[in-house]
Amino acid sequence: MRFLMRAKKPTGKAAKADTKGRRSPRKPEADLESGRARAPLAIGALVAGTLAVLGAGVYAWQVDAPNRIASWAYDGFMGATAGLGLSVREVYAVGRTETARSDILAALGLKIGDPILDFSPEEARERLETLGWVRAAEVRRTFPDKVVVRLEEREAIAIWQHDQRFVLIDSNGIEIGEKDVHRHSHLKIVVGPDAPQHTAELLALLGSEPELEDRVVAAVRVGARRWNLRLEGGIDVSLPEEGASMAWRKLADYQREHEILSRAVGEIDLRHPDRMTVQLTEPGLQEVMGRGKGEET
Template structure:
């Protein structure tokens, strides 16, 4: 459709002679007269309907009203969209199935809202008419937060832990990866935690939700960091400090256990093949 403004704000028309003159200039004196007749006709139809007129005659009157409104200039001229970032113009128009020149009074705005909210990126939508010829749409789109690995499938989730039904998630490969049945509901907590230490977060490959209570972090080099259930922020910041000041992550480690409040337990891989444990007291949260 032509004249689609993706970032427009709904027009606000000031009251007064200038506004009336502008309207007259747009639809013409003759159309204005017909438009008034159409609105009067609508009131008459309402009275007839409440008087018990057969539905078949009511339908005929509706058709006549639509024709009168179109002649009066009440047809779709432009689509004003606010809040569109990731929803394409083509998706939006296809969902509504509207065309320029259609009678604007025939549109079912509630149906439009439902169709728009079925689009992958749309969280909520408000649809309205701005006569004589504008259809206004205000969108609130989802924000991608993380990629959730669930039963071998990868899906993008938003900040509310809800799946965004995308056919291709490759553009979002840089998002944090979370694993576990309840990981989406707690993904915001993990992302907030990782943001505390950006340098260390670059080494995090995935966050694995354990027992519905806490997180394990898988780092580059196949190192597993076991975070505590309580105060994981303090443990993570302590790990970041040790990584910066003592090159902790450069050691041949398999597991860094931070679950105990007074110590850090390190598990390495010795030449013999078995795990070796090392406790570092006073270096944990």
Template structure:
């Protein structure tokens, strides 16, 4: 009641300004609405004297409101918010990348689409995560804001399994046969080579089976799928082992026994055919074949002299 009476005593009773605080007899406006009501009442009676530069302020306010409205209608409010917040201490100044090995930081930064005045507040982390995850090596990516000025990128990369040769093309593939990137040499040269249509999808299972025979698996440099049915093995000394379509385990056991007993892998052999259940067929290298033929010729019986013709 004291505040209400104090507010009434500032103007003369019965004046238009005093009446502006009332909407009807016995009803007073709330305190926050009384001052605006008195201001409008003074404008109507001519008692109000505007402050200096009021017209300039009003014009500037009008222009500002018009500009904000145009920005809103034109859909440029996010850009305006980016510019304002970036210049008030929230510009992205640091990017922290964790978990990358095959992917370069430059490629990741390009996917973030950062400028010198990108605001951390308005930055779309979901869209950035999708762009980063589109890089070939990246399997999972996360983007996190660390206020006031840092972006943290955590990635999990795909694991390379083998080099797949299909025709004249070489590609690095994952364990499920998915192509990751074209093969360009470097540290991936030690990956096993799988060759042929369908080899990318079937290689993981066959290589796992070969792991049961470490003495042979350690010497295999290439796994060649033939007619989508059976495998050939290319050994580190150039020998090709032709495995059967069925019974590959038995053939490998027989092959390893022959190598232990007769040093098969150290001979001048170009190919070892294990496709026949009752025998092993060896194909000699061209040099070994020539040497063998020469040996056979030299060990043959001497030719009989031609009888002299009698005249």
């Protein structure tokens, strides 16, 4: 659990005045994990009294009655509750790994000292779930002064190159965003309008042959039907529309037996189930032709 925002502790005379006659508070983590509001008795009594006097007005505001409380009265009420201790002093996040702290705080729209009763957890949740990394969010208030955010984040599996942009995507093909691409440059690049929806399937295929998978740098979706792969060293591999896993296994076997990828190869065509077509690079072709000319006849 990480705290995002916390009120500063008073120092000097203010600290002595603030702690005089008060028991030591429990640790924030204990309050958050139990989820129980344990406000001091004095604050509870004052809050109960305030709510009893203003209860009718608050109800009118909640049901949006025609003659609801004027905005100045509402602000005054919220200010009064904050003065009684019902104000935000700590904000915690659970499950945050990729989501930026600043993005979470901006979505919450909170600052230290805001009336906690004026904060809507549901509206904050909706804003949080518009963030690229956030798959799901839960927001709750822990009275008298804490807000807890629980996040379920997406996992980036590839970088999608589209419309001159590089965007992180998750296993469902959902865009996470381009903000953090530089931190995930180890991921493979996929290209094509429908590439995100088929990337998880492609990665499963590539992972069936780990030695070959490590050589793959990028994949291009061709005609919304099949993939072309770019391997290290600039080697292009054309996979078939059907039987791609079998073709991938065939290339892996051939690599283990003949180390074909260590040669001067430019393209490998696996689209035909009965044969593998290999095209040499220009230097490789010249080398082969040179050898042919040197042979005795």
